[in-house]
Amino acid sequence: MLVSDFDFELPEELIAQHPPEVRGSSRMLRVDRATGAVADDYFRRLPEHLRAGDLMVLNDSRVLPARLYAVRAGLSTQANSPSPTGRIEVLLTQQLGPGEWSALVRPGRKVPVGETLLFPDDSGAAVLSAEVLSAGEFGERTLRFAADARFLEKLDRIGHMPLPPYIHRDDSGEDKARYQTVYAQTPGSAAAPTAGLHFTPEILSELEGRGVQVQRVTLHVGLGTFQPVRVERLEDIRLHTEHYTLPAATADAINSALRDGRRIIAAGTTTTRTLEHCAAVGRLEAHSGSTNIFIQPGHRFRVVSGLLTNFHLPQSTLLMLVSAFLGAEKGRERALAAYAHAVGERYRFFSYGDCMLIL
Numbered sequence: 001m002l003v004s005d006f007d008f009e010l011p012e013e014l015i016a017q018h019p020p021e022v023r024g025s026s027r028m029l030r031v032d033r034a035t036g037a038v039a040d041d042y043f044r045r046l047p048e049h050l051r052a053g054d055l056m057v058l059n060d061s062r063v064l065p066a067r068l069y070a071v072r073a074g075l076s077t078q079a080n081s082p083s084p085t086g087r088i089e090v091l092l093t094q095q096l097g098p099g100e101w102s103a104l105v106r107p108g109r110k111v112p113v114g115e116t117l118l119f120p121d122d123s124g125a126a127v128l129s130a131e132v133l134s135a136g137e138f139g140e141r142t143l144r145f146a147a148d149a150r151f152l153e154k155l156d157r158i159g160h161m162p163l164p165p166y167i168h169r170d171d172s173g174e175d176k177a178r179y180q181t182v183y184a185q186t187p188g189s190a191a192a193p194t195a196g197l198h199f200t201p202e203i204l205s206e207l208e209g210r211g212v213q214v215q216r217v218t219l220h221v222g223l224g225t226f227q228p229v230r231v232e233r234l235e236d237i238r239l240h241t242e243h244y245t246l247p248a249a250t251a252d253a254i255n256s257a258l259r260d261g262r263r264i265i266a267a268g269t270t271t272t273r274t275l276e277h278c279a280a281v282g283r284l285e286a287h288s289g290s291t292n293i294f295i296q297p298g299h300r301f302r303v304v305s306g307l308l309t310n311f312h313l314p315q316s317t318l319l320m321l322v323s324a325f326l327g328a329e330k331g332r333e334r335a336l337a338a339y340a341h342a343v344g345e346r347y348r349f350f351s352y353g354d355c356m357l358i359l
Contacts, residue, residue: 001234001297005332006323007314008339015166016352019178024200027354029342033306033326036334038341043198043355046308052211054306055257055264057250059193059271060216062184064152065159066092067171073116073129088117090143091162093190093223094242099145100133102223108139117143119158127154138227152187162190164351166313179351188220188243194310194351195268213257215250219243219270219291229315237317239292244274248286254303255284265306265359269318272325275303295321297331307358311342311349325358 020026028043041049050056070088088111091104105111113135119128128151130143145151161175171179181196183204208214224240231237254275257264266272277291278284279302294317307325312318323335338356347354 001332003229003232003234003237003315006316006319006336008336008343010314010343010349014343014346014349014353016348016350017167017169019174019197019352020348023178023182024198024203026198027347029338029345029347029354029356031326031334031338031356031358033358036326036330036337038338040345041357044203046203046357047206047210047212049357049359050207050210050212050265051263053213053257053260053262054211055213055215055253055262056207056267057254057264057271057275058181058183058196058199058214058216058267059219059274060181060183060185061189061193061218061220061270062187063161063180063189063192063221064092064187065156065161065176066190067160067162068092068119068128068155068158069160070117070119070130072110073118090117090119091190092143094220094240095188096142099147099151101130101143101145103141103143104139104223105141106139108135108141111135111141121158127158140223164191166350167352183216185216186218186220186245188218190223191221192351193219193221193268193270195271195308195355197352198308198355199267213253215253216247217250217271217274218245218247219274221270224317229317234296234320237294237296239294239317241290241292242270242273243288243290244277245288246274246278246283246286251285258284258303263305263359264303265308266304267308269307269309269312269321272304272307272309272321276301279303295324297324298328299324301325308355309358310351310355311339311347311353313350322356322358 026043028041030039068090089106115132118126130145134142161171222242277293323331326334
C-alpha cells in the first residue's frame with residue numbers, strides 16, 4: 001500500500017486551534033468496527049456505550065514543557081559569555097539517559113556538533129545549558145545538559161507546552177492545563193496522548209460506577225509524532241523508538257479480561273501501540289521497555305477490542321492504525337468514509353478536536 005492511499009481533504013478551518021471551552025464537551029463519532037456504520041454522539045455519553053466488565057486503559061504520561069528557546073554560546077565562546085548570538089528553537093523529544101535528550105532544533109544549520117546552547121529565562125540569565133553531541137537529518141540533534149538536580153523544575157519555569165505545528169499560535173496559560181490529561185502522572189512526553197484530553201474526573205468516576213475497570217500504562221510520546229512520513233510505501237515506514245511501562249495491576253487486569261473474553265478499550269493510539277507491542281513480544285506482565293511498533297492494515301490485534309481516538313492527520317501512521325483496527329480488508333475504506341462524514345458534519349480535528357469511539 002502507498003502512503004498516499006491514506007490522504008483526505010480537510011478544510012483548514014476544521015483544525016481546532018483551541019480546546020473546547022469545557023473539558024469533556026467534545027463531539028464523538030461512534031463507528032461500528034464490524035460494519036463501518038457511523039453515528040454522531042458526544043463524549044459525555046461515553047459511559048453509556050461501555051458495560052460492566054469492560055477494561056479501559058489510559059496512558060498516564062505527562063507532557064513536559066519541552067519547547068525551549070536557546071541562544072548560541074559559540075564554538076569558541078565560554079558558556080557564560082555575556083553576548084551569545086542567535087535564537088534557536090529546541091523541542092526536546094525524548095530523554096536518552098541522565099542529562100541526554102534527543103531534540104528537534106530549528107534552524108538546524110546554525111547548530112553544529114560541539115556547539116553549546118544556553119537557555120535563558122525572561123531576564124536573559126542562562127538557566128540551563130547543553131552541548132550538541134550529534135546531528136541527524138531534518139534538524140534532529142542529541143543534547144547533553146549540564147548536570148542539574150533542579151532540571152525539571154527549571155524546565156517547567158522556562159519551557160513552553162509543545163503545541164503541534166498545525167496549531168498556529170503561541171502556547172498560552174490555558175495550554176498548561178488543557179494540553180495535559182487530568183490523570184497525567186509520569187513526566188516524559190513531547191506531545192499529549194490526545195484521546196485522553198477529553199476525560200474529566202466525573203467521567204472517570206461514572207465509568208467506574210458502571211463497573212468499567214480503569215487501568216493505566218505509560219508511553220512517552222516522542223519524535224515520531226512531529227515527523228511527517230517521508231517514504232512512499234507503508235513497508236518502508238520506520239517509527240522512532242518510544243519508552244513505555246506496563247504496571248503489574250494493568251497486566252493482571254488485561255490477562256483477566258482476555259481469559260474472560262471481556263472487552264479491552266484503549267484510550268488513544270499510544271495506549272494501543274503499547275498493549276499490542278507487549279502482546280506481540282509475549283510480555284503481558286509488569287515491565288518497562290521500548291517500542292517502535294507500526295500498526296498498519298493487516299495487523300492482528302491481540303489485546304485491544306475497542307478504541308477511543310482523535311482524528312488524525314492525512315497520510316499519518318495514526319490514520320493507518322485506525323484503518324487497521326477497522327478491518328484487514330475494508331479498514332482503509334471505512335476509516336476514510338468515517339473521516340469524510342466527520343468533515344461533512346464539521347467535526348473539529350486533531351489534538352484539541354473531537355474524537356471517535358470504535359466498538
